[in-house]
Amino acid sequence: MRRRTVAKAGGWAAQAPLLLDVAASWELRLRADGKADGTVRSYVDSVRVLSHYLAEHDMPVDVEGVQARHVGAFLAASAAATSAGNAHKHFRNLRVFFAWLVADGERVAASPMAGVERPVVARGRTRTRALDDAELTALLAVCSGDTFECRRDTAIVRILIDNGMRLSWLAGLRYSRDDAEANDVWPAEHRLRVPLKDDDVLLAPIGHKAAAAVDRYVRARARHPHAGSPWLWLPIRAGTAAGEHRLTSTGIQQMLERRGREAGVRGRLHPHRFRETMADDYLRAGGDPLNLMRIVGWKSVEMARQRARTAERSAGERARAEHARLSPGDRRD
The missing domain is CATH 1.10.150 (DNA polymerase; domain 1)
Incomplete structure (x- = not known):
C-alpha cells in the first residue's frame, strides 16, 4: 500500500x-x-x-x-x-x-x-438490536467445519449464544489440563469460571451444545503448536504485541465481525448483541429474572427488573397477536 x-x-x-x-x-x-x-x-x-x-x-x-x-x-x-x-x-x-x-x-x-462534528447521542437508553433465529443459524453454519479455526469459532459463538458472556470475561478464560487452579473450563460439568473484582468468582453455566463445542475445540487445541499457553483461545498464527500466544478481546471481536459478514448478519456483530439475545430468549422461555441475573453476572437487581418488564411487554404483544389469529368472535358469524 x-x-x-x-x-x-x-x-x-x-x-x-x-x-x-x-x-x-x-x-x-x-x-x-x-x-x-x-x-x-x-x-x-x-x-x-x-x-x-x-x-x-x-x-x-x-x-x-x-x-x-x-x-x-x-x-x-x-x-x-x-x-x-x-x-x-x-x-x-x-x-x-x-x-x-x-x-x-x-x-x-x-x-x-x-x-469532526461530535456525534449526537439521544437521551435515554437505546437497546442494542438482538439477533434473530435466522442470523444465529447462519452464523453457526459459517463457523461449522473440522479445522482448528472452525472449532474455535464455533465454541466461542456457542458460549455467547448460550451465556451472553462479556467479551473481557470470554477472552480472559484460562486453560490447563493439569492445574485446576489455572483452569477456568470444565465442559463435563457444563460451567466456566470467571474471576471478578475483589476475589469474587462467577461460575457461568453453559448448555450441552456449548459444552460439546468447547470440548471439541479443546481436543483440537491440544495439537496446536502453542498448546502450552495458559489462555484458552489461541490464534491461528501470530501472538499479541506483548508476545503472548492468545486470542485477545480485539481478536475475538475481529473474528465475530468477519463471521457476521460471512453470515449476512445485519449491522456490526459484537458480543453485547449476543447478551441481549440470550437475555430475551431466556425470559421468553419462562426463565426467572433473578436467576438470569446470577447467570450473566449482573450486580443490580434493577437490571433484572428492567429485563422482566421488557419480557412482559413482549409476552403481551405475542398474546395480542395470538388472539388476532385465534379470536373466538372472529371464528363465528
Whole structure:
C-alpha cells in the first residue's frame, strides 16, 4: 500500500506509517500510562475499526493522510450500523489517539478531529438490536467445519449464544489440563469460571451444545503448536504485541465481525448483541429474572427488573397477536 512521504524534524523525509502500524505503540503507551484493560481495548479497537473502514472505502490509511472528512464518514457509518452511542465512543477515542500522534511526532499536520462534528447521542437508553433465529443459524453454519479455526469459532459463538458472556470475561478464560487452579473450563460439568473484582468468582453455566463445542475445540487445541499457553483461545498464527500466544478481546471481536459478514448478519456483530439475545430468549422461555441475573453476572437487581418488564411487554404483544389469529368472535358469524 502506498504511503505518503512527509518532512520530519531535522530536514529528512520519511514515509508516514499506517494506522495499524502504530496501533501496537499506542497500546504500549496506554498501558504505560496505567490505563485499565477495558480502556486500552476500547482505544485500540477504535483505531482498528477506523483503519478497516478507510481501507474498504479506498480512503487514506496512513497517519498523515487521514482528514476530518474521512473520520466523519466513518463515524456516520458507525452510527448507522450500530448506534450513535458507539459512534460517540469512537469519536472520543480517536480524538485522544490523534492528539497522541501529533504530540509524539508521528503526524506533522494538526489532528483531524478538530474538524469532526461530535456525534449526537439521544437521551435515554437505546437497546442494542438482538439477533434473530435466522442470523444465529447462519452464523453457526459459517463457523461449522473440522479445522482448528472452525472449532474455535464455533465454541466461542456457542458460549455467547448460550451465556451472553462479556467479551473481557470470554477472552480472559484460562486453560490447563493439569492445574485446576489455572483452569477456568470444565465442559463435563457444563460451567466456566470467571474471576471478578475483589476475589469474587462467577461460575457461568453453559448448555450441552456449548459444552460439546468447547470440548471439541479443546481436543483440537491440544495439537496446536502453542498448546502450552495458559489462555484458552489461541490464534491461528501470530501472538499479541506483548508476545503472548492468545486470542485477545480485539481478536475475538475481529473474528465475530468477519463471521457476521460471512453470515449476512445485519449491522456490526459484537458480543453485547449476543447478551441481549440470550437475555430475551431466556425470559421468553419462562426463565426467572433473578436467576438470569446470577447467570450473566449482573450486580443490580434493577437490571433484572428492567429485563422482566421488557419480557412482559413482549409476552403481551405475542398474546395480542395470538388472539388476532385465534379470536373466538372472529371464528363465528
